Amino acid sequence: MAADKDSIIANLHLLEFFPPSARERVAACCREQLFSFGDLIVREGDPGDAFFIIAEGRARVFKRGDNTEEIPLNSLRPGDAFGEMALLEEGTRTASVRCSSDVRVIRLDRADFHRILAEEPELAHLHQLRIRHRKVHNFLRESASFGNLPAPVLQAFLEKLSPVSFAKDATILREGDASDEFYIIEEGRARIYVTENKVQRNVAFCRAGDYFGEVSAIRGTPRTATVQAVTDCRLLRMQREALLELMRTHPELRQAVEERMSAYAYKLEAKVPLDFSKEALPAAALPGEINVDGAPATEKEDARKVPKNSAKRFNSRVPYVRQI
Numbered sequence: 414m415a416a417d418k419d420s421i422i423a424n425l426h427l428l429e430f431f432p433p434s435a436r437e438r439v440a441a442c443c444r445e446q447l448f449s450f451g452d453l454i455v456r457e458g459d460p461g462d463a464f465f466i467i468a469e470g471r472a473r474v475f476k477r478g479d480n481t482e483e484i485p486l487n488s489l490r491p492g493d494a495f496g497e498m499a500l501l502e503e504g505t506r507t508a509s510v511r512c513s514s515d516v517r518v519i520r521l522d523r524a525d526f527h528r529i530l531a532e533e534p535e536l537a538h539l540h541q542l543r544i545r546h547r548k549v550h551n552f553l554r555e556s557a558s559f560g561n562l563p564a565p566v567l568q569a570f571l572e573k574l575s576p577v578s579f580a581k582d583a584t585i586l587r588e589g590d591a592s593d594e595f596y597i598i599e600e601g602r603a604r605i606y607v608t609e610n611k612v613q614r615n616v617a618f619c620r621a622g623d624y625f626g627e628v629s630a631i632r633g634t635p636r637t638a639t640v641q642a643v644t645d646c647r648l649l650r651m652q653r654e655a656l657l658e659l660m661r662t663h664p665e666l667r668q669a670v671e672e673r674m675s676a677y678a679y680k681l682e683a684k685v686p687l688d689f690s691k692e693a694l695p696a697a698a699l700p701g702e703i704n705v706d707g708a709p710a711t712e713k714e715d716a717r718k719v720p721k722n723s724a725k726r727f728n729s730r731v732p733y734v735r736q737i
Contacts (some may be wrong), residue, residue, distance in 0.1 A: 416462070418443070418445065418468060418519055420653050421439070421466050421468060421492065421519055422436070422439070422440045422466075422519070423436070423442060425466070425494070425564070427464065427494075427497055427500070427543065429543075429564045429567075430539040430542055430568050431446065431536065431563060435529070435533065435536050435539075438529050439521065439526065439529060442521060442525035442526070442529070443519050444518075444519070444520055445468065445517060445518070445519055445520070445523050445535075446511045446518050446520050447515070447516070447517055447518075448515070448516040448517075448518065449469075449512065449515055449516075450512055450513070450515055451511065452511070452512045452516075452702070453509055453510070453511050453512075454472060454510040454511070454512065454516070455495075455496060455506050455509060455510050455713045456506060456509050456674060456680075457476060457477060457506050457507065457508050457509045458505050458506060459505060459506050460504075460505055460506075461476075461499030461503070461504050461505060461523070462497060462499060462520060462522060462524070463495045463496060463499060463500075463520050463523060464494065464495075464497055464499055464500045464520070464521045464523075464601060465496050465510075465518045465519070465520055465521075465523070466487070466492070466493070466494045466518060466519045466528075466701055467489050467490060467491050467492065467493050467494070467516065467517075467518055468491060468514075468517045468518060468519050469491055469516065469517040469518070470491070470512065470513075470514045470516035470517060471488065471489065471490055471512075471513040471514045472488075472489040472510050472511060472512050472513055472689060473485060473486075473488050473489065473510070473511055473513050474485070474486040474487040474495065474508050474509070474514055475509055475510075475511065476489075476508050476509070476512050477506075477509075478640070486508055488513070489510065494680060495510060497547070498547070499523055499542065500521065500526050500527075501540070501544045501547065502544065506698055509650060511735035519566060520705050521539070529708075537651065538539060539568075541617065542568060542571045542572065543689075544647050545574060545649070546571055546622055547568070547569050548601075549571070549574070549622065549624075551599045554633050562666065563665060566659075566663045566665050566666055569662075569663065570659060570666065572653050572679050572689050573652075573655040573656070573659060574576060574597070574649040574650065575649065575650055575651075576599070576648070576649060577596075577647075577648050577650045578645070578646065578647050578648070579601075579642040579645070579646045579648065580642065580645055581642055581643070581644050581645050581646075582642060583641070583642045584604065584638040584639060584640070584641055584642075584643065585603060585641065585642060585646070586625070586636050586638075586639060586640040586737060587604070587606060587636060587639050587693055588608060588636050588637060588638050588639045588737075589635050589636060590635060590636045591635060591636075592626060592630045592632075592633065592634060592635065592636050592653070592737075593630065593652060593653045593654075594626065594630055594650050595624065595625065595626035595627035595630045595650070595651055595653075595656065596621050596624060596625055596626055596640075596648045596649065596650050596651075597622070597623070597624040597649045598619055598620060598622065598624070598648055598665060599621060599647045599648055599649050600621055600646065600647040600648060601642065601644045601645055601646030601647060601648075602618070602619065602620050602642075602643040602644045602646070602647055602689060602725055603618075603619045603625075603640050603642050603643055604618050604619070604641055604643055604694070605617040605619065605625060605638050605639070605737060606617075606619070606638060606639055606641070606698065607638045608639070613695075613698065615637055615684070615685065616624055616696055618643075618685065618686050618689050619640075625640055625737055626640070626704055626736075626737050627656070627670070627673075628674055630653045630656060630737055631653070631660075631670065632673070633653070633654065633659065636737050637729065637737050638737040639737075640737065641695075642691060656670075674686055685698065686717060688689060699737060702736070
């Protein structure tokens with residue numbers, strides 16, 4: 414179904430923190446562009462110089478394999494958008510988009526968007542919040558309540574996050590310590606483990622977008638696990654007082670946090686994912702078996718840890734232990 418240009422722009426997540434007047438300025442810079450069946454809208458490796466929304470038609474996203482074959486990644490329909498990171502940060506296209514039919518797109522050029530930001534400093538701040546929003550996407554999307562927070566609540570949440578860095582092998586949180594903040598990984602990898610009889614047991618492996626520590630921060634209980642940086646890490650941190658204040662002033666956020674906390678399980682053990690095996694992990698972190706990233710354990714492995722009919726299935730990609 415074809416989509417109207419004005420209605421598409423009015424509902425852009427890219428502009429969710431912008432006031433109406435700024436939205437109108439951005440809308441005035443958007444233009445329509447037509448492509449024919451088989452045309453490339455963007456090519457992998459080219460500079461990211463524009464953001465696109467499909468207004469009419471269909472397209473597919475793909476990457477080139479080692480033998481130049483096309484590896485399909487996604488299908489796009491009216492209302493779908495791509496290339497947002499071209500506006501948020503400089504870089505090159507990480508995939509190509511080819512038309513599966515005649516296509517009409519709405520295009521916003523990076524140069525036009527940044528000219529508006531330069532003319533209105535407050536918009537530059539809101540733009541930085543949007544970048545932060547993208548980087549905490551995993552944290553927000555894991556709960557329907559978080560994903561549907563109103564823009565003012567989401568803005569208040571993002572503004573309370575502050576950046577902090579840890580070098581490789583540094584201890585981010587230590588088992589038994591007091592808990593006064595929680596973290597979202599912006600860049601890097603970390604592992605979560607507990608020590609039992611002087612033996613380390615891995616309970617989770619975390620990547621960009623993953624998070625840890627919010628449950629004990631809210632409850633004010635000691636950390637029940639240690640978090641170690643596997644690589645150099647850049648994190649976003651929120652202090653306990655700030656989170657509690659946000660929960661007091663925004664009931665929607667309190668509901669989202671309580672929903673998330675009620676869903677946690679704490680007893681599973683994580684194997685080292687395949688991509689983590691490339692890192693120089695301590696010997697204590699290597700159990701001998703390496704699980705492929707994101708793959709479920711075998712039925713035999715599941716049976717040792719989770720009841721057969723349980724809805725919670727073991728997966729090394731998802732950190733289960735949060736009460737740290």
